[in-house]
Amino acid sequence: MHELLLFASVPVHQHHGLLQQLAGLTAMQPRHALERRLIFKAFRKPGLITGRVGGSQDLQQASAGDLQRVNKMLNGGMFYTQVVGPVSNHDFAPTSKSVSTPDADTQMAGVDEPKPPAPAPSEAAHVYDYDQQTWKLEFRDIPEAATRSAVTTRVMASAALPRGDIEPSMNAWGYGFVTEYLVEGDVFIHNDIVIFLHRVLHYPTGEKEPREPRRNLPPLKKMAPLEKTGSYVLQASITVQDGSNQETMKTASQHLLGLREQLKSAVRLEPADRLSLDTRAK
Amino acid sequence: MAPLTSEEYKVLEQSRQRLVQLTRSLGSLVSSLEQGDPLPPWSSLQSQASIISNNLISVTEHLSDHRDLLSSIVAYPGPEYPGRTQENMLQQLMRTKLDPRVEDWVARGRIAGTESSPSALDFSRTIPNPSAAVNTSTKQLTEPELKELWEWAPVEANQEARQRNWGGHYTLEEREAGIQNVVTGLRRQLEDDDASEDEDEGDEDEGEDEMEVVGVHRKSSGGIEFDIAPHHARAVEPVVPLDKILRYMTTGHMP
Numbered sequence: 053m054h055e056l057l058l059f060a061s062v063p064v065h066q067h068h069g070l071l072q073q074l075a076g077l078t079a080m081q082p083r084h085a086l087e088r089r090l091i092f093k094a095f096r097k098p099g100l101i102t103g104r105v106g107g108s109q110d111l112q113q114a115s116a117g118d119l120q121r122v123n124k125m126l127n128g129g130m131f132y133t134q135v136v137g138p139v140s141n142h143d144f145a146p147t148s149k150s151v152s153t154p155d156a157d158t159q160m161a162g163v164d165e166p167k168p169p170a171p172a173p174s175e176a177a178h179v180y181d182y183d184q185q186t187w188k189l190e191f192r193d194i195p196e197a198a199t200r201s202a203v204t205t206r207v208m209a210s211a212a213l214p215r216g217d218i219e220p221s222m223n224a225w226g227y228g229f230v231t232e233y234l235v236e237g238d239v240f241i242h243n244d245i246v247i248f249l250h251r252v253l254h255y256p257t258g259e260k261e262p263r264e265p266r267r268n269l270p271p272l273k274k275m276a277p278l279e280k281t282g283s284y285v286l287q288a289s290i291t292v293q294d295g296s297n298q299e300t301m302k303t304a305s306q307h308l309l310g311l312r313e314q315l316k317s318a319v320r321l322e323p324a325d326r327l328s329l330d331t332r333a334k
Numbered sequence: 335m336a337p338l339t340s341e342e343y344k345v346l347e348q349s350r351q352r353l354v355q356l357t358r359s360l361g362s363l364v365s366s367l368e369q370g371d372p373l374p375p376w377s378s379l380q381s382q383a384s385i386i387s388n389n390l391i392s393v394t395e396h397l398s399d400h401r402d403l404l405s406s407i408v409a410y411p412g413p414e415y416p417g418r419t420q421e422n423m424l425q426q427l428m429r430t431k432l433d434p435r436v437e438d439w440v441a442r443g444r445i446a447g448t449e450s451s452p453s454a455l456d457f458s459r460t461i462p463n464p465s466a467a468v469n470t471s472t473k474q475l476t477e478p479e480l481k482e483l484w485e486w487a488p489v490e491a492n493q494e495a496r497q498r499n500w501g502g503h504y505t506l507e508e509r510e511a512g513i514q515n516v517v518t519g520l521r522r523q524l525e526d527d528d529a530s531e532d533e534d535e536g537d538e539d540e541g542e543d544e545m546e547v548v549g550v551h552r553k554s555s556g557g558i559e560f561d562i563a564p565h566h567a568r569a570v571e572p573v574v575p576l577d578k579i580l581r582y583m584t585t586g587h588m589p
Contacts, residue, residue, distance in 0.1 A: 061576040091586040132585045192584070231586035252583060278582060278589075283572035285579055328577035331584055 054295030055192070055208040056304050057287060058312055058321040062249065064282040066319075073318055074240045074247060082238035085250070086143075086272075088185070089235055090135040090218070090265050092227035093333050130333040133227065134190045135218055139234075143180040144272040182267040187213040195326045203305045204323040207295065219264050229264055234275055237284065244304070245311055248287045252278035286319055288312075338407075345400045346407075352396055356389040 062070055071082055193207035214221060219229055237250025253275035255266065277283075288311055290304040312321040338346075363382045366374050373379075397404065409428065411417060417424055432440065475483065498505070508516045578589035 059576060059580070061572050061579075063571055065570060089583070091584075093585075233583075233586075235583075252579060279572055279574045279579060281570040281572055283570075283574075285576065324580055325577040328580040329584055330581075 053208050054292040054301065055206055056290045056292065056301070056308055057204040057206070057324065058289075058308050059204075059324045060286040060315075060319040060321045062284040062286050062319060064284065067249070067284050070249065070284075070286070070318060071238060073315075074238075074242075074249065077314065078240040078242040078247065080240060082240060082249075085235075085237055085239050085248070086139045086141065087235045088137040088139055088232060088265075090137070090232045091132060091230040092135060092222050093132050093230045094130040094226055095228045131191065131193075132230070132331045132333055134192070135187050135213065135222065136190050137185045137187045139180070139185070139269065141272065142178040144269045145180075146271065180269050182265075183216040186215055187218050189213050192329070192331050194330045194332055195324070197326060202323060203308050204326070204329065205295075205301070205305075206329065208291070217265075232265055233278070236275075242311065244290050244307060246289050246291075247311075248289070249284050250287070251282065251284045254278055286321065288321055342403055342407075345403060349393075349396055349400075349404070352389065352393045356386070356393055359385045359389050 075082060188210055189212075190210045191208065195204045195206040222229070232255070234253040234255070235250050236253055237248055240247040240249075254277070256270050256274040256276065288308060290308055292300050292304050294300060308321075315321060359382065363379075363386060366378070366382065411424060411428070415424065431437075504516060574589050581587055582589055
């Protein structure tokens with residue numbers, strides 16, 4: 053599969069207005085999304101994998117076809133790859149204070165009814181269960197070079213992974229955990245374009261950087277944006293099943309450029325710097 | 335007789351200029367009526383007529399302002415005027431009596447003036463001001479005319495009313511031009527209740543906050559256009575460039 057992309061940087065003061073403009077353009081309410089993203093890096097030469105080693109072998113849950121695809125993806129070279137797990141607001145540890153947000157940010161829409169302070173986390177209605185966390189492997193190749201088109205194009209593939217603790221499985225495939233972060237944002241669908249207005253949140257610092265994915269999530273309010281001013285990234289993407297079909301690719305990039313034209317007066321969508329999306333592990 | 339001072343020359347020169355303007359605008363109206371085929375639109379005729387009327391006002395005001403001077407001036411040919419060769423021109427210039435045709439017009443105008451305004455006698459000693467004459471020509475309607483007017487008016491008003499979709503305090507034209515410009519003549523503030531009507535349109539996706547559509551408007555050529563992001567009081571530009579963020583998202587390298 054191929055993916056065509058355009059990016060734009062959105063200053064935080066423009067975020068609210070842009071959300072509304074996108075809602076108007078796409079005629080849909082924004083779908084709020086929170087994703088845990090784990091970065092894994094290949095540490096073995098491909099081809100050395102002889103079989104599945106250790107780990108919680110829940111692999112039956114993933115279909116055989118997915119497994120084959122995963123193997124193929126992972127053995128193609130040395131790459132960084134991402135494991136994405138959707139989470140919800142309720143998965144985060146409740147804060148001792150009231151949950152209402154001071155500056156009424158849209159990220160908290162719908163959850164700001166003040167709850168009584170929870171005495172202990174165990175009494176909270178919902179506890180994040182790491183063992184039930186669903187995961188998806190998202191592989192992205194480095195964007196194609198020397199394409200004269202005005203959009204970023206790259207090969208992509210994704211596959212479902214077993215639930216729960218994913219690290220042993222990834223280790224077995226030759227991938228080591230690097231770091232993890234949280235992506236929060238809003239998704240819009242405009243015809244065949246997926247518009248994702250998001251930003252990266254860091255887990256609270258202080259504790260030692262863990263060597264494996266977190267089993268518990270801190271309160272969402274304690275998460276700090278990677279970009280200190282809190283700016284967002286606007287990503288518009290189209291996925292093309294058959295990347296070798298020039299006609300489809302051309303149509304897709306035209307659609308993206310059409311969107312870019314429509315949003316011209318609000319944001320400047322541009323192809324990303326190719327090397328910043330370089331997933332090759334050196 | 336004492337020669338004219340420069341002030342008095344100036345007055346004469348101004349009268350000449352105003353008369354020239356008047357004849358020009360009359361001439362252009364005449365030529366547009368004669369040559370225009372089809373006739374020029376009523377709006378252009380109307381504007382030409384108002385130009386002429388303004389010219390007339392300025393001429394008459396000027397003449398009445400300097401009535402003393404103008405009535406005391408006597409014209410006579412200078413010794414160097416070629417009286418023998420240009421006798422016709424001299425006689426035209428020197429005539430004190432109006433042309434018989436012009437005299438007829440003046441007489442007709444005076445009769446019309448006295449008929450239309452009961453107070454015309456008051457103006458008879460001064461040069462009548464045309465605008466004042468128009469203002470005073472409020473003729474009383476006779477009994478049958480009044481009756482006719484009252485029979486006509488309700489029907490006409492009703493027809494005009496049926497052309498509009500009633501509701502609210504302002505017409506569509508007024509709303510488009512901006513309601514703050516409308517002169518209502520009222521002391522109290524009319525509220526524009528149309529603006530708050532387009533809510534409650536159907537709550538299918540309950541639980542989600544409705545996003546209002548702002549910053550977008552339809553282009554005249556079709557399609558939509560976004561407003562340029564308004565200047566924000568707390569404008570904070572991102573510090574970390576986009577490619578650094580993307581690099582972090584891809585490989586986990588801190589910027």
